[in-house]
Amino acid sequence: MSILSNDHAVELCQQMVEQSPAAQTEVSLLAVEDRFVRFACHGPTQNADREKYEVAMRVRVQANGALREARATCGTIDPDDMRATLKRALTLAEHADPVAQGDVLGGAVTIPGSALERPTQDHTFREKRAWIEAAQAAAQPAGLATAGLVQTTALTRTLVNSAGRVAHGAKARASFALTAYDQKNSSVAASTEIVHASVDKLDVSKAIASTVERAQAARAPQPIPAQEYTVILMPRAVSALLLGMAYRGFGAQEYHESRSPLCGRVGERIFPDGLCLMDDVHHELYPGIPFDGEGAPTLRTDLLRHGAFTGPVTNAHWARRLGLTNTGHGPAQPSSEGPRPQQLVLAPGHQSVEQLIASVDQGLLVHQFHYTNLMEPREMVFTGMTRGGTFRIEGGRVTHPVQNLRFTESLVRALTRVKGIGNQLEVAGALFGGEVLCPALRIDGFRFTSTTAF
Amino acid sequence: MTTQSMDRLAQEAVEEALRAGAQYADARIVRLSQEQLGVRNGQLTQADAPDDFGIGIRVLKDGCWGFAAAPAVPRDLADVLPGVARRAFKAARDLQAARTQPVKLAEEAGHVGHFATPVEKDPFRIPLQEKIELLREAEAAARVRSEVVVGEAMVSLRREEQWQASSEGANLHQVLMRVGGHVTATASAHGHVETRSHPALGGQYLSGGWEHIEAMNLVGAAPRMGEEATALCSAPACPAGEFTMILGGSQLALQIHESVGHPTEADRIFDHEIDFAGASFVNREMVGHHTYGAQTVNLEANSHLEHGLDTRGWDDDGVESQRWPIVENGVLRGLSSDREWAESAGDRRSRGSSRAEGWYNPPIVRIPNLSLLPGDWDLQELLRDTEDGALLVDGIRTWSIDQRRLNFQFTCQAAWEVKDGQPGRLLRQPTYQGNTPDFWNRCDAVCGPAHFQVFGVPNCGKGNPYQIAEMSHGAAPARFRKVTFIQ
Incomplete structure (x- = not known):
């Protein structure tokens, strides 16, 4: 072998x-x-x-x-x-x-x-x-x-x-x-x-x-208009958004080239206080390879601490150029690609999924996003479809399945509207590859832009 | 090792699998040689020359597939074969009990032959310095303005050689040569990041040789990419609303790929891809009468298409390349299938759409070369025939389509407002959405053969585990009425 x-x-x-x-x-x-x-x-x-x-x-x-x-x-x-x-x-x-x-x-x-x-x-x-x-x-x-x-x-x-x-x-x-x-x-x-x-x-x-x-519960989904909803995103849905951000927002190269929405915002509290995001290939739930494409140790690196951006991930080249610590997130060299997060971990909160659902009067429970892709990098506008069972929440209860919807939403905007964070971490991936560790999220005012008949 | 000795080794692999107990077996020995060169912001940041060689053996045991794959070097291949064959058999044997319906392959003769991509200039024989100088010149020419934060130019060369044998007598040798290249400018200004690419985002890929790279005119097109990317940063956003749209070739190629190619793959139709890439709104009963689009819409699959990435002699089931209608005068006429799905798809014989990424992956149904056949409009005439305020849209930026291939949304690199029969004001981030059959029913004009161009898709992802395949889509600009744009 x-x-x-x-x-x-x-x-x-x-x-x-x-x-x-x-x-x-x-x-x-x-x-x-x-x-x-x-x-x-x-x-x-x-x-x-x-x-x-x-x-x-x-x-x-x-x-x-x-x-x-x-x-x-x-x-x-x-x-x-x-x-x-x-x-x-x-x-x-x-x-x-x-x-x-x-x-x-x-x-x-x-x-x-x-x-x-x-x-x-x-x-x-x-x-x-x-x-x-x-x-x-x-x-x-x-x-x-x-x-x-x-x-x-x-x-x-x-x-x-x-x-x-x-x-x-x-x-x-x-x-x-x-x-x-x-x-x-x-x-x-x-x-x-x-x-x-x-x-x-x-x-x-x-x-x-x-x-x-x-x-079984997803049978006979009902039509629903495309508009803004409060959503409970289960980890597989959250992962699609975080992976998009991993590829476009947190690397030193795009940060330096003004292609990231986080440019010039180190230390700024952009998101709610409860939002803590790190890159951690050493996480006990799912350890990864602990060094990067040049053999530099991949450090556990804070990216958002209580909603504030703490700085991009680096490799040897970008750390030297920007005067930062080498966090060990680079690809094998030579490469035109810059450093990227390897395994994002969104810190869990204190609410169970049931409690998150109970906190919503009118909203949607989304289990998975499909074919999520970036439309605009500076505001991180993504589009994608719901999939794998989407349900209406009414009066704090899941009431019935709904037909699938397309969302078009700025991730920067959406993360400022996080109102609840689940207490269970899961390893979750998405269609275009990659995996993150994340809990469920409640996000208010999440924008859906078109509908389906299924 | 000679081609004859590789042929013999592929046959030996098949015999090993039969000796292990398989009722059907095929083997593919694949060598993939590549050269990837890229210049970014004045530096040669990509200089890579991967070379990969290995064998994949596939067996059927009591109607259940098994597959095993291993790397090797040619001189050691004979030693590797028995173990790989036994592992493929074991996989089939151990899973067979969970199979509720046996795999049945459509009849196909055991073909014997050789195919090679016609190449004028072997890209691997072009001096390295010449290739790099071309990229340096193109990339530098793209950085015409200070707003251009990233200039990029790239060429990718791929030579794939495959020896293939089966227990039904197939003995095939193919050499597929593919080249790709692009020059791209990304500008950042006024809070916007905008990109323009020539000839297409991520590169235009064609089968053939260096002659295609030369014909791309990367250096000549580069300044326009820089100018347009910069101009887009200060251009007004494309408005929301309903507009007549003339869609350019490169975006139309993607539209064909996502909303016709994938929904007409037989494995998706029969729910074998449902857990990952998704299923399809198309079903078997629709073939022959379902209205897929307007009468102007004719889409043809053609694995003989000149310069197509899926242009080959045989597929990975050993089925000869074919040409067949998918949509004829707006009506759904055919599907893409392999030997496993041909009968279910209503065909006596497989369409030859079975392909694997290299030796490491088992074959699955893939989109073939699939083109929108040209109509009879001249583009200038079409623009003159189109009302002021319509949008000429082109350049892939991002794409998304649902798991049944109905609801799609595409954002392009640029739009030009039609004014007095000409492309006028430049608009940023045109985003249109629609529903597959409804959208194709809005097509009322397709430009003629003089505007027809083949665009390559070098990175179509499908399957779980994920694998990549290549195919091409030919298209000429086409007009669509009352298309919904969003902001």
Whole structure:
């Protein structure tokens, strides 16, 4: 299998660093083992057992009186293949621009230890099948069909450079995603995804029960006009908004280039006092790889403290340029992309979802947003659809399902209207990738701009 | 390793899977070589040369799929094959009991052959310095004003070579060459951030060689991108209301992709994508009579399309490339399918729309090259025929469509108000929305072949786990009546 021991991975990278004729060299190695079962109305549709490597060689060569850098990658750990990759990187580097003065390869670091979750790595296809059969068994009596994904992934990442940096980290991810939908009308559906580092911590039975229950409750949705509503956004809906913000708002590059709505607003209390947002790949619920694309330790970094913006995330280049601490959020170099949050964590509040709902006289309960995309970067105007069961709240109670709506809303504006924060953190993702840890939110005056008939 | 030896290894992989107990097997050995160069604000910030090689083996056991994939180097591939084949079989065997209806593949002959993208100038043989100089010149030319905070120019070169075999006798070798490039200016002024890209946001991608990059005229177009991005920052916002809209080719290509391409994929129609990208408002019974748009609307799938990203000899099921109508005179006529879904879609034979991203992913149904066939209008005539106050809209900025592909909302880079038959006042952030069949029913004019252009989509995401596929959409500007714009 592709996962290598810490020692073996470091040794492979070190060998390549030593063989490199470049003035400076960095070698990184990603190893992935992934097993998944995708299923739909007829049962399993894709059952895959796969593995891969990504080996990247970043070199800096002295050419025409300056240090110049480039990189090349390959998909194996074969020594000849890696040497050929090194050669491609050297050729590219000769044509590159001089490296900015002061941008040096980082030296030795201390990286917190991380290990793979053995149960996640060992989770079998038969165990995955049992979950699918449980979902089918729960849904069928209710006239529902099921679709979804069971996936277990283990990965390690290793980085060694010629300045003495050695970093190794591991990450495990187990997920169970379920959509239950009406066999006669597939537009009536409810979806859930649960994610954890340890497969043993996934409460699959609870996820199945709640999804089936919500799909039944979502039948016969009623039309509803597009206008502003008070919304209770469940974590999967919140994640779509936060991920949009992660990609566009909190990085030092867009901050410096006046493309972020947070430009020039460090220290300003922009959002309500209860809003605390941080980036934390060390979070115990879902630890990630604890270093960035150059091997710099990824620091737990406050972004919003009691509603005030505390500053952008950085990498080595942007930290030096802006005189900030390197928070370790950069991509592998060279890259035209800037640093970005790796795992946003929105701090939980004190209210249960039931209490949040009870606080709303007239509003909507939204479980998921679909196809959320950025329209305008300075105000962070996003648009997207509701999905997976949307319900009317009247007099503090969920009363009936409603047809799906499109929202068009400034995230900056919406977050100033957060009136309640749930007390349960969940790992939640969205359609275009990425995951955050967040609770449910109550937001007042959330703008919906068009309707559907389903 | 020679092509013949790779062919033999692909066949050996199939035989290993059959020996393990599979009733059907196919194998794809794929090498993907790329070069990605990008200049940003005067610096070569992207200089990358990825190279990837591996094998994916797919089996059927008692009507249940299994798939396994592993990286390799050619000389070690023979050692890797047996283990990968056994893992694919085990996956199918262990999941079969949960399958309520066996997979049944539509009949297809086991084809044998070779296909290569026609290339005039091999992009990997163009001197590196020449490519980088082109990007430097284009990027610098885009930064014509101090308001331009980001100038970018990029080229992406991809050579994908695939050896494919199946237990039904397929033995195929394909070399697909694709190139892409763009120059982009982003301006920030007056509290607005605006972007203009040439030829398209994220790049225009075509199958072929360096000749396409040369034809893009990145350097010549760059100053206009900088000027327009700057002008957009002080332009008035596009007003809300109902307007006649002439939609330019690059945005129309995206409109085709999202509101015709995805809803007519068979796996979405039969709810196999419902948990992730979504399902479709289209159902099997609509084919042959459902009004998808006005009579002016003719949409054709064509995996032979010149310069198309999905132009190939065979799909990843080993089915020959085809050309067929999706919408004819406004009526829904066909769907995209693979061998698994062809019969359900009402076709005797698969449409050849099965594709996987590289060796690492199992194939799924994908949008083929899909084009709005040209009409007979000249663009100048169309502008003269259109009332003052109508909007000429183009340039992709952002997009969103619901999980059944009905309710969409697109924001474009720019609009020009039509005045006296000409594009006039520049407007910022035009955002239009609509409902798929209703929108296509508002199309009353399509420009002619002289305006027809093929636009590539290099990054269509679908499937869970997510995978990327490429396809193209040809379009000429078209007019739509009474389109809703919002602010």
